[in-house]
Amino acid sequence: MRAGPGLLLLALAMAGPAPAQDPTTVLEWMRQGSTESRHGAIISLYHSRRADLSRLPEARYLVGHAWMRIHRPDEARPYLIASRVGGFEGYDRWDSVGLMLDRARVVEEVRPPLAREITATAEESAPALRAYAAPSDWSTRVLRELPSFVERALQALGKPLPPIDMYLFESWATYERFFSALFVGASPTPRQRGTGNRNVVVYCKNSPAAPVDARHGTRYLLGEVLHEYAHALLATRYGDLYLERVPGWLNEGLADCIAEEYFGSLFEASPELVRAYVGAHGAPPPYKDLCHHFYDRDEGTHYAVGRLLAREMLGRRGVGAIRDLLEAARGTRDFGRALEQVCGRRPEEAYRALVESLRGR
Numbered sequence: 001m002r003a004g005p006g007l008l009l010l011a012l013a014m015a016g017p018a019p020a021q022d023p024t025t026v027l028e029w030m031r032q033g034s035t036e037s038r039h040g041a042i043i044s045l046y047h048s049r050r051a052d053l054s055r056l057p058e059a060r061y062l063v064g065h066a067w068m069r070i071h072r073p074d075e076a077r078p079y080l081i082a083s084r085v086g087g088f089e090g091y092d093r094w095d096s097v098g099l100m101l102d103r104a105r106v107v108e109e110v111r112p113p114l115a116r117e118i119t120a121t122a123e124e125s126a127p128a129l130r131a132y133a134a135p136s137d138w139s140t141r142v143l144r145e146l147p148s149f150v151e152r153a154l155q156a157l158g159k160p161l162p163p164i165d166m167y168l169f170e171s172w173a174t175y176e177r178f179f180s181a182l183f184v185g186a187s188p189t190p191r192q193r194g195t196g197n198r199n200v201v202v203y204c205k206n207s208p209a210a211p212v213d214a215r216h217g218t219r220y221l222l223g224e225v226l227h228e229y230a231h232a233l234l235a236t237r238y239g240d241l242y243l244e245r246v247p248g249w250l251n252e253g254l255a256d257c258i259a260e261e262y263f264g265s266l267f268e269a270s271p272e273l274v275r276a277y278v279g280a281h282g283a284p285p286p287y288k289d290l291c292h293h294f295y296d297r298d299e300g301t302h303y304a305v306g307r308l309l310a311r312e313m314l315g316r317r318g319v320g321a322i323r324d325l326l327e328a329a330r331g332t333r334d335f336g337r338a339l340e341q342v343c344g345r346r347p348e349e350a351y352r353a354l355v356e357s358l359r360g361r
């Protein structure tokens with residue numbers, strides 16, 4: 001069978017271009033890589049071929065575009081400006097240089113001031129966490145907690161930690177504006193107080209649709225911020241295609257395990273949630289729904305299973321196993337196999353055993 005151009009491009013995307021390939025082929029690889037969300041790979045490739053690629057405005061555009069997609073408009077800006085100076089504004093139906101520079105400007109204008117930088121260890125000079133927040137009682141409380149967040153991150157991932165920027169908002173309108181500029185036009189759902197993704201955490205306590213009530217003690221809300229920081233750490237450490245590959249239950253479960261100290265009541269309530277679901281449906285949620293339809297339905301039960309199953313899989317090593325798990329998953333490109341390698345059990349089997357043990361109680 002003859003490989004069509006699509007297959008050829010896919011093969012290039014998987015392997016990366018050979019070092020000697022001409023710049024046109026490399027540009028084609030970068031462009032294809034962008035459509036497959038290989039943003040980190042595009043940036044690395046550019047740096048390894050800087051001598052010939054930096055002369056090409058299109059290459060600068062693709063690098064700027066990649067930085068925007070991993071939420072670093074400050075890194076993107078010089079590449080986008082160089083692309084424009086060289087006369088390249090972008091491809092048809094792609095984000096234009098002008099649009100991306102506008103978004104970068106909004107991020108800078110709307111973000112709160114830099115309030116605290118935390119360095120993870122004495123040997124490291126660059127901050128592991130930079131927090132941006134306007135002064136308030138709430139932000140003071142979060143900022144005070146950040147050294148323990150970084151301590152927890154070190155337990156989970158070891159050093160060096162991926163550097164993360166955290167943006168704390170008080171006004172929902174400002175948060176929405178910032179969110180949309182940073183996440184390529186996306187909006188938070190009305191109940192989404194925060195999110196963590198590559199390189200960044202954003203959080204706004206004051207959601208109009210999910211106001212903070214008596215069930216949410218300050219400690220619980222601090223746990224939510226740590227949960228989002230955990231997502232940012234996992235996505236940044238793994239790199240390209242994390243969200244495409246990680247099972248939903250594992251992504252949420254690991255973030256809850258990292259924040260477990262703050263989420264005592266959540267963990268305590270989870271077995272009963274799962275038992276009630278099994279009582280009502282006669283069976284637990286199917287494993288494939290936990291992986292691929294985590295947010296589509298039965299979200300509360302899925303989160304409960306996610307945190308219990310993640311804790312079960314991590315076992316005695318606790319969050320200390322996460323570093324090895326991410327490393328193994330990068331090698332296998334399959335989190336199921338990585339869990340089996342690092343935790344010694346297939347997650348489907350651990351899930352069956354977990355449900356049995358909950359039923360027996």
Ligand SMILES: [Zn+2]
Nearest residue numbers: 227231252255
């Ligand atoms: Zn989450």
